[in-house]
Amino acid sequence: MRYVFHLFLILAFFSCKKDDDHTQNPGEPSPPPADVYIYVPCDTSTGVARGSKLGNDWISGAELSNYEVNDTLYWYLDFLTCTSDGLLREYLSLGGFPDSHPLGTYSIVDKNVPSGYHGIYGFSSYGMLGDDGDLLLDFYKPDTTATINSYLQITRWDTIAHIVEGNFHLAYRATHVPTSDPKHYEFMEFSDGRFWAKIPE
């Protein structure tokens, strides 16, 4: 019971702090890493993403795919983590950059239906899953109030080597305040992110 009470206090404190200021101000010392779940990459054969998940080292598999809108081809990335048994746990989707001019920096906007991107904005979402990967525990969209804007930067688009590389910073807010687990937070942040992925031939 005491443990539960302490856990509640920790969660309450963390939640309040997040409500007041959920990003770090310049010049301030880095906050201690939050207590989060860290899983393993699902499949790294098509790419890898690395970053910091609320101050914790984080690594995932990466896969590049495309879709068409109004005869224009766009690309997006899926970053997936799994349990050691291969059950899906994190599903981060990021993209919306055009095939015609992929290099550049894309501001991540809160738009759920990616039907109108023109190479300026990108979209992203992040979900935490349970059980066999068929139970959505928490779902996050871009946090438009974060101090550091979310972005996706494509730094290399090599159609000869079939490699894309880039960086990202992603801040999210849960669509429903998580209640199931104190290690699930209302605000989520992936900082210092970088990735590579194969461009499908």
Next chain:
Amino acid sequence: MTLNYGQVSNLVSFLPANSDITSYELTTWDTLKADPTALSVTLIDLEVIPANSKADSFLFVFPGRTDTLLAVGQYFEKRNDSTYVWWGNIGQFGDVVALASTPGGRSLYAKIDSSVYFAHPLSNRYNALVEHRLDSIRWNETCVSYMEDGPDPEACAKIDTCKNVFHVLVLVTDEALEEVVTMPVPPSLEVHIPYLYLQFGMHSLNFAMYNSGLVGKNFRFSMVPFDFSNHYSNTSNILNDLDELNINDDVFEIADDLRADAVILLTDDRYGSIAGVMYSLAPYGIVSANNMLAPRYTFAHEIGHWLNGRHNRVSNLGDVSDNSGECNYGWRKISSNSAPDQFSIMALMTDNDNFRSLVFSNPRYFGNGFNANAEYISTTFCGLADEFYENEELAISISGTTALCDDPVTYTINIDASGFNVPGQAPFTYKWQLGSGIFTNNPYSTFKSYGNTNSITINPLIDLPQNSEADFYLYSSAISSDGVFVNHILQLKRICLPEKPAETSSVSALSISKVSICPNPAKKALHLTSLGFAGNANYSIHAVDGKMLSFGHIIIAESQPANIQINLPNGYYTLQISLGKHFLSTPFIVEN
């Protein structure tokens, strides 16, 4: 050779309807005969295992043992609809017994004090007794046993007192229907029936609850055609689509109008390996219509998540703590050296060899000091918020005897009307379906459909196969004028046959020399010609394991051949014809 529990799964896995028992006889049974530890036994006094025998008990007498053993029902497994497997505990330390009932016969497997007992339906080495007892296990003790910290009277009370109807809005997309209509349909079923398939898929949820002993708790459904095509994410991201479903104004408006407690979007197989997903924080889910029925039952599985159904403990590759009392049901798999693999409705589907059983309980878990009882789900069911119209919602039941012999029986849908201004108002349209395997993808198991009436009469001599003792299911549904869909299933038992057919055609009065079939091998039709016989005859076509695939009526005349349309995959089959007191059984081959 020593039989182990891994082989138990193999032994019972021969039972699915499309298996080849002859092949099985030549392989597995020969192996068993060579096993010096295997003791053959006979099943006596064991008729078809009742569908609700989960709560029943069986008394066993085995050769070589002086004691009688009472096995307490732990789990009733229903496979492919015509197959029943009952698992029970005997003694301690993993002693177990499994009873199976199929159209081909009954079988038993038991392992007691390291001795293996086995009876095969085609063997004549039978010599033991199994008695089906009417007294059931004691529910109260069961209720107490799953409470980690002792009994919880309040929670236990909910098992019996909470009787709710939850309303699920099912949004049916064109994509879902297109996927369903590509399924194989026998020519005898003119009205197939995407919606009927979907209804069966939805009702599998109620059947899983029924199998789990959750009496008085039910779901009703409203099926509403819905165009989601402009809302799918371009990236086939099921999480984005689920979020869109959650925030979509049109969806909210429909759900609000119908006062739905939960929303499921039925779509196609667009998400690859993900057949469905349910949101834990809001009653929204997406399910592929392709897998609503056996072996995946994805619809029931995802709703099971809404009922807080979880999967395994950490020790069994799950993510629920071993020390937690939160997951006393719905375990997906028990796999250890001392127990065979069994899968509940919440099981992980890893490959096509696995299949879920229509039950929420862990099949037969008896380790780690925990019991796994489906009754626990009753508590979580009661804990769900029935947002609207509790006890005022439309519900139906079927009246009529469940025991069939020769006499026609009338069945009537009784309407438990909705409250004033509650969706589910008259007039109603009705659907009836009679069959042996309504929860599979195999529509050949449907015997007969009935028209739009709230009362039907089943004539066993006409409507049922004449040579099968297997149980049948009478499925009924009512759809209100405002689109509320509720359904019910009654399990019918054939307590006698109108006329026991002879075992082989050689002793039948109607011989193959007097009625011949051609061509053989056949493709799309069988032509029957007769010599000296004429009249209205019933026919049925069976697979090699005895499972009836189709049946109907033909007029046999000497002047012209009678045609039976078939639409079967290549293989060996048996045609059975009954004409008055005459009976014919003859094999034929299909080569397309």
